[in-house]
Amino acid sequence: MNKQKKKDLKIGLSMEDTLKPVFESKFGTLNKTNHYHSFDFENDNVLIELKTRNINWKQYDSLMFSNKKIEYLRKNKITKDAYIFWKLKDGLYYWKYNQDELKVMTGGRNDRGKDEYEKCVFIKNEYIKNYNDLPFLPFKYDEKSKHKDEK
Numbered sequence: 001m002n003k004q005k006k007k008d009l010k011i012g013l014s015m016e017d018t019l020k021p022v023f024e025s026k027f028g029t030l031n032k033t034n035h036y037h038s039f040d041f042e043n044d045n046v047l048i049e050l051k052t053r054n055i056n057w058k059q060y061d062s063l064m065f066s067n068k069k070i071e072y073l074r075k076n077k078i079t080k081d082a083y084i085f086w087k088l089k090d091g092l093y094y095w096k097y098n099q100d101e102l103k104v105m106t107g108g109r110n111d112r113g114k115d116e117y118e119k120c121v122f123i124k125n126e127y128i129k130n131y132n133d134l135p136f137l138p139f140k141y142d143e144k145s146k147h148k149d150e151k
Contacts, residue, residue: 051086
């Protein structure tokens with residue numbers, strides 16, 4: 001594996017650890033999935049994927065991720081909510097899966113020593129929201145996952 005790709009993966013995994021409690025404040029206790037799962041976190045109600053990007057919000061007209069995530073949802077007939085989060089240089093943003101808001105095209109990069117192109121999902125910025133706008137979502141929880149504002 002290329003040196004830059006190893007560095008990028010290390011940053012991404014570190015950000016998952018950093019943001020897990022942030023996600024749990026909205027979604028309740030989350031389980032970290034194994035490295036080969038299509039999503040990073042899950043519980044009975046949601047699936048969450050985190051993409052860490054070294055760009056600013058609206059630097060491009062859309063954000064992308066691998067179409068393998070959408071294929072996983074379809075193939076496994078997932079009915080729980082699925083969220084894609086992007087940690088960008090200037091904030092945390094999200095998109096809740098909605099088939100009508102995605103466009104599948106070839107995408108990727110070639111700055112890590114080889115071509116890394118595949119089918120990707122592109123989400124226009126108009127459908128992506130700031131994490132701070134994500135409402136607290138009611139969920140079943142135990143005392144450990146109780147929202148910080150609850151007693």
